[in-house]
Amino acid sequence: MPLVKRMHSPERRAAIIREALRLFAERGFRGTTTRELAAAVGVSEPVLYEHFRTKRELYDAIIEVKSCEGPERLVALTGTAIHTGDDRGFFEGVASLMLDFYESNPDFVRLLMFSALESHEMGESFGQRYREVLLTAIGGYIDRRVREGAFRKLDSSLTARAFTGMVAHFGLHLVLFPTFVPKMDRKDMVRGMVDMFLQGVTRANQAPAKKRKR
Numbered sequence: 001m002p003l004v005k006r007m008h009s010p011e012r013r014a015a016i017i018r019e020a021l022r023l024f025a026e027r028g029f030r031g032t033t034t035r036e037l038a039a040a041v042g043v044s045e046p047v048l049y050e051h052f053r054t055k056r057e058l059y060d061a062i063i064e065v066k067s068c069e070g071p072e073r074l075v076a077l078t079g080t081a082i083h084t085g086d087d088r089g090f091f092e093g094v095a096s097l098m099l100d101f102y103e104s105n106p107d108f109v110r111l112l113m114f115s116a117l118e119s120h121e122m123g124e125s126f127g128q129r130y131r132e133v134l135l136t137a138i139g140g141y142i143d144r145r146v147r148e149g150a151f152r153k154l155d156s157s158l159t160a161r162a163f164t165g166m167v168a169h170f171g172l173h174l175v176l177f178p179t180f181v182p183k184m185d186r187k188d189m190v191r192g193m194v195d196m197f198l199q200g201v202t203r204a205n206q207a208p209a210k211k212r213k214r
Helices: 009-027 034-041 045-051 055-084 087-104 106-117 122-147 156-176 186-201
Strands: none
Touching: 009 034, 009 045, 009 055, 009 106, 034 045, 055 087, 055 106, 055 122, 087 106, 087 122, 087 156, 087 186, 106 156, 122 156, 156 186
């Protein structure tokens, strides 16, 4: 429904991004016209162009907004675990963060799916941000724990991708195929995934959740 309230520029920009996310998720990048987008926000196309000259600029703005949500939450959820070597706390925090993202952003997840199907560069753009933030943080933690002797010698990039891939699989199902998700408590699900992961990376005779004593 078009917005009738007169908005200030920042509010209007936020409304445009919000409606663009919804429409792109429903119809894809190519299936959404600027006329439809302007109508959804309750502005004219010239007003729309004052904020975003192209649909690509809108895509970039959506990526920027969503990318800014991750780093602060990652630090808040895993900060203590990073410094204390609490492996379980770190990986359960990351897994919870990822699943929260999928559950809280179904339109954005569908938009990424459309982007992949349309071979649009948005997927690569978000992928770059994803690598910079999430994989770098996880890979750095794994490297440190390998140096400390807690983890086996591993390729940190591959190992980080293996962990996030496992969690992302469940996240995608939460959005796209919820009936396929096991009927179990969310915490139990996260704990089970982290258990399997730590059993694979932790050195023999090393307790997964404990920092190695020197």
